[in-house]
Amino acid sequence: MQFKTKMIPLVGAIAFAFAGAASAQEQVVKIGHVGPISGAIAHLGKDNENGAKMAIEELNTKGVTIGGKKIKFELLAEDDGADPKQGTAAAQKLVDAKVNGVIGHLNSGTTIPASKIYNEAGIPQISPSATNPKYTQQGFNTAFRVVANDGQLGGTLGRYAVQILKGKKLAVIDDRTAYGQGVAEEFIKGAKGKGGGVEIVAQQYTNDKATDFNAILTAIKSKNPDVIFFGGMDAVAGPMLRQMKQLGINAKFMGGDGICTEALVNLAGDAIGDDKVVCAEAGGVVEADRKGMEDFKAAYKKKFGTDVQIYAPYVYDAVMTMVDAMKKANSVEPAKYLPALAKIKHKGVTGNIEFDAKGDIKDGTLTLYTYKGGKRQLLAVTK
The missing domain is CATH 3.40.50.2300 (Response regulator)
Structure with a gap:
């Protein structure tokens, strides 16, 4: 009896050691997202955050292996309230959390000051919606956007x-x-x-x-x-x-x-x-990409019970583009996958994503709308 009582904790220790070795093969990769989840345009910020959630959940469901390790993506979502000071505080918080990349911010007024913080930390940033040209005119090799600029x-x-x-x-x-x-x-x-x-x-x-x-x-x-x-x-x-x-x-x-x-x-x-x-x-999709966008919108509504506002598909594409660069570089380290991100050619739900030397999207589309009978109506998609 004495022999058995000594063996039980030993067997438990061996099992724990094996479990530890297995979990060591899984790597957590943190993707930051920042948008206004409070304030007057919280409905737009939530839309953006939902797009990020969709991408992260899809990646984890499918399973991604990079550098021989199974990756578990984790979304670190921050609220900047569309306020520049809150935006830089959120950016510093993500840098301190050692995120592997950032999707955001929504507004140009928060994206531009935050971009300096990410650049100093060497963390790639893809904005899904900031359109002020100044964002990509600062000479930061970490700054990208997936929509046309102002x-x-x-x-x-x-x-x-x-x-x-x-x-x-x-x-x-x-x-x-x-x-x-x-x-x-x-x-x-x-x-x-x-x-x-x-x-x-x-x-x-x-x-x-x-x-x-x-x-x-x-x-x-x-x-x-x-x-x-x-x-x-x-x-x-x-x-x-x-x-x-x-x-x-x-x-x-x-x-x-x-x-x-x-x-x-x-x-x-x-x-x-x-x-x-x-x-x-x-943004906006040409006829060839319309089905992909409609499928995304249907999946979004099924998941969240509400329609896409504007930028959820671009956030989704931004996450997928960043992860595509990690796969191509076979590394989740910012310094190692950043060059692959700069040269990426990614087919997203919003169309083809490829960046110019400044980090602006090449051949960005624009969609013109009007409103009729209380509904938004498409006028034209142009480049």
Whole structure:
């Protein structure tokens, strides 16, 4: 009996040792995600985070082996509240957690300051939605994006305002964020580039938390513009449209991807009208990729019980692109897979993903929308 009692813990120890050896073959790889999960655009931040969750769960279900080890991906999700200070704090937190890569941030205003922190730590960052050109103009080899930038987006809208909407007198409002100011500047360049007597009759400014626009809209109304362009997000655009209606302003209303959401319908109410709003979303799929996108949207709705807002598919693709680079480099170490990421050619649900020397996506698409009968409707996909 004494012999047996001594053997029992010994057998247990041997079993534990074998279990430890088995688990040592599994490596945890941390992928950070940052977006505004609180604040006025939390619905967009949650959409982004859900896209990351879908990718991580799919990778873990399928199983990925890199460098001879079975990889278990872990998502470290942070909330930046669309605030630059909170964004840099979130970035430092992820660096301290020794993440292998970061997907985010959502806004240009948080992405740009955070990118310096990731660059100093040598951690690759792919933004699925930050569109300000400055993000990839800083010379950071760690910064990438999977959507077209504001130069393409704002410029396309400016040309559309003049060529298609036949606008001659244009008014511009921006919310003074990096995104809002950047897209508004590019809109003006695009519109003026078409010539033909185009005039910017008013330039007004607000902020990303404002709800009262009577003063700036009254000043704009006196100029009788054909088109009003707003550089900002849907949470501000909705109330702005309501107040435009109250003041009897009948101009077309244009904006970038920040306003181009399903949520704008509820935020603007009946002020959204029919064919009154024209907006562009960075990204969009050409006909050949449409089925893949529709399949993704159906899977997303089944999983989360809600429709895709905007960028969930781009977040999903960003995660898959980063992991594809790890596979190609046969390493999860940032310094080792970063060169493979810079040269990647990945087929995603949003289309082909390949980066130029700055980290911008090559041949990025744009999708133009309007709203009719309370629903967002596709106008065109362009490059």
